[in-house]
Amino acid sequence: MLYCPHCGTSNREGSKFCNNCGQPLPPSLGQKCSQCGHLNPPGVFSCVRCRASLLAPSDEGLPPEEAPPEPSEEPEWLQGLEEEAPWEPEEALEGIEEEPEWLRELGAPADEARVVAEEEVPPEESAPWLEALEGLVKEAPLEPLEKEGLLAGIRGTLRVEPIFAIPHRIGEVAFPPLAGADQAARFKGVVSQPLAPVAVEERPRARRDQILSWLFYLILAAAVVGGILLGGGSVNLPLTQATADFYKTIESLEEGSVVLLSHDYDPGTAAEITPQVSAILDHLMRRGAKIVNLSLTPEGQALADRALESAVSDYEGYIQGRDYINLGYVAGNEVGARFIAEGLGPRLSPYPLGEGVGGLEDVNLIVVLAGSQEHLRRWVEQVQAPYKVTMVAGVSAQVDLAARPYYRSGQLKGLLSGLVGAAEYERVNQHPGVALSRMLPQAAAHLVIALFILLGNFAYLVERLGGRG
Amino acid sequence: MREPLGTWVAALLTLMVFSYLVSDNPLYRLAEHLFIGSALGYAIVVSIQDVLLPRLFTPLARDPVGYWHLLIPLLLGLLLLTKGRVSTAWLGNTSVGFLFGVGAALAIGGALVGSLLYQVRDTMLPLLPGKGDGGSVIDNLILVVGTLGSLAYFYFTAGGEREAAGLRGGALRLGSVVGKWFIMITLGALFANAVMARVSLLVGRLQFLLGDWLGIL
Structure with a gap:
């Protein structure tokens, strides 16, 4: 090339x-x-x-x-x-006048120097170099x-x-040592190892873990099914102060009080909150309250409809539009909560229930049913704190720790937590329902989980002591 | 007829979800996809039926002059649709800015007024026995020590070695150790509550299968 x-x-x-x-x-x-x-x-x-x-x-x-x-x-x-215009220096200088005085003075030495330069230097005078x-x-x-x-x-x-x-040729370039080069070398060693022996070693352990998992699922399912078949309601539940306060708050309502129920949960937490809703609606209808329902989640309004339908079947005197209403889904999260606080009167004005309800100041109680702590916080921060409305909450068990500070600070007058809270409410309301019936399987499942945790820790301890020995 | 069909569909979908306990399989995936798809479709229908139609389109169609101000949210909403294409996405920046601005203002203001002030005030508790009983004093002490310890645990700018060796550094180290234990107990309680919630869900599903579907109960 x-x-x-x-x-x-x-x-x-x-x-x-x-x-x-x-x-x-x-x-x-x-x-x-x-x-x-x-x-x-x-x-x-x-x-x-x-x-x-x-x-x-x-x-x-x-x-x-x-x-x-x-x-x-x-x-x-x-x-x-060349023949037409031969160059003659004398003719070229004809037009020039006499040379200036300074040039005439310089002329003599210059001519001499030219003469010396043109002369041939004798050999004897030339330097050896x-x-x-x-x-x-x-x-x-x-x-x-x-x-x-x-x-x-x-x-x-x-x-x-x-x-x-x-x-351009690139020669041998000495790169500086890379950070983590030893880790890379170790990783390369691990990757280059044949996989077959590892798979043979891991297979029995994975199989054993899978069998243990299935065994745990079976025992848990058996405990729950056994609890369901045996029937609930026999568990002696202690009444917590938060549930008692919740009950007292509703019990103190006068007949015809306006109560706002916000159904902010979805099917994922409905198993805990639906029993709460049933117990609360039963209590409110017994007190003769006017119930305004709404939801900050799209799924909540359908769950609210179902709960209202079930509750109204026990109280035939309750008429939609006059005694209760479902305003449906309110979009906007924080904005939606603030929108309800500012514009509740106009929303209720088309219905008989809205007579005499000018706004939030005419609402006697707000009940927040929250499947997540964000929904509870929206109602507390956007409505309760600025408008100083009386508020209680029924929440999923996983929201309990986030809701507890609001109950302690007095922003929430009462608090129901999870399925246990619903069962407590049914008990204090003297209207046993689905929550109390689920307490026995719930307790059985808790017992199984606690036993497995203890067993696992014991096995870990034995393995650790055996390893030391 | 509709109710038994719904019960059967719900029961089969519940069993398909439970099949994940054996291993990941196509039936579980199908149930998962159905759940996500139906939840999304339902949310869209509810948004149209409960929000867009009664609060925007119906008033505008009935009296456009009287409800002219509804054109502003309509325009902002339409501009949001331009976010679908990169070349026109900038048109929706105003709508997004409006949403973020209002949301952030309400959230920050609400958190300050509704949560932070109340919680700080609620931590200022008497630690000496007075008119209250001894139990409340112990309760207050645990609350105050736990709050201060948790705050000390997240105090990351304790200073240099010289400062860390001093009285302030020692107090911070002690507080962070106490706070760590309080945080661990809190996380344990959170985990226990999450387990309790899931067990409640499991009980509800099994009760549905045994009662509504199989009719055993």
């Missing part, structure tokens, strides 16, 4: 001109110097020993047609020009003649130096 010294393009071996730029390419094979006879390596333009050009043959070897042209061979147009230099100059090889163009036949006018476009 031959690389062009001008543009760097790679050309086929043996090419004379570059395929890209058309410039002549250096010979690919070694070339013998016509001056000194040295065999040069490929890719050079001048002899590495005597620096004579290898591109063109030497002066002596020039073919007759490339010899410098004789004066007689000048083109006719150039000869014509000059003689040595003269010898070197005489021995220096002649520059090649220009072969074409206006400078054809002139020697040494343009000294052409070979330019090599040598492709």
Whole structure:
């Protein structure tokens, strides 16, 4: 492969001109110097020993047609020009007046110096270093003649130096040691290990873990099913203060009080909160309250409809629009809660229930049924704190820890927590329902989980002590 | 007829979800996809039926001049649809900015007024026995020590070695150790409550299968 010294393009071996730029390419094979006879390596333009050009043959070897042209061979147009307008220095200076005085003063020494310079220095007066230099100059090889163009036949006018476009070569680069190189090496070692022995070792353990998991599921399911079949309601539940406060708050309502129920839960937490809703609606209807239902979640309104339908079946005197209503889904999260607080009156005005309800100030109690702590916080922060409304909450067990500070600070007057809270409420309301029936399977499941936790810790302890021994 | 069909569908979907306990399988995946799809479809229908129609389109169709101000949320809502294409997404920036601005303002203001002030005030409790009983004093002490310890645990800028070796650094270290234990107990309670909630869900589902579906109860 031959690389062009001008543009760097790679050309086929043996090419004379570059395929890209058309410039002549250096010979690919070694070339013998016509001056000194040295065999040069490929890719050079001048002899590495005597620096004579290898591109063109030497002066002596020039073919007759490339010899410098004789004066007689000048083109006719150039000869014509010379005959018509011969250059005469005297005539050119005719128009110039007498030379200035300062030039006349300088003229004499300048003329003398010119004379001295043109005189030949006698051999005896020349310095030895000059003689040595003269010898070197005489021995220096002649520059090649220009072969074409206006400078054809002139020697040494343009000294052409070979330019090599040598492709950049990347040598051995010493990279600094990488951070974590030992970890990478260890990882490579782990990855390069054969997988078969590991799989053989892990298989029994994974199988054993899977069987243990299935065994745990079976025991848990058996405990729950056994609890359901045995029947609930026999568990002696202690009444917590938060549930008692919740009950007292509703019990203190007068007949015809307006209560706002916000159903902010979904099917994922409905198993805990639906029993709470049933117990609360039963209590509110027994107290003769006017119930306004709404939801900050899309699923909540359907669950509210179902709960209302079930509750109204026990209280046939309750009429939709007059005694209870479901306003449906209210979008906007924080904005939605604030929107209800600001614009409840206009929302209720089309219904008989809304008579005498101008706004939130006419609402006696807000009951928040929250499946997540975000929903509870929205009602407390956006409605309870700014408007100082009496508020209670029924929440999923996993929201209990987030709701407890609000109950302690007095922002929530009462709190129901999970299925246990619903069962407590049914108990204190003396209206046993689905929550109390689920307490026995719930307790059985808790017992099984606690036993497995103890068993697992015991096994871990034994394994650890055995490992030490 | 509709009720038994719904019960059967619910029962089969419940069993399909329970099949995940054996291993991950296509039946579980199908039930999962059905749940997500139906929940999304239901949310869209409810949003149209309970929000867009009664609060936007119906008033505008009935009296466009009287409800001209509803054109502003309509325009902002339409601009949100331009977020679907990269080239036109900038048109929806105003709507998004409006949503974020209002939401953040309400959330921050509500958190300060409704949560932070009340909780700080509720931590300023008497620690010496006075008119109250001894139980409330112990209760208050636990609450105050737990709150301060938890705050100390999250105090990450205790200073240099010299400061850490001083009285302030020692108090912070002690407080963070106490706070760590309170946080661990809190996380344990959170986990227990989460387990209790899931067990309640399991009891509800099994009661449904045994009672409503199989009719055993």
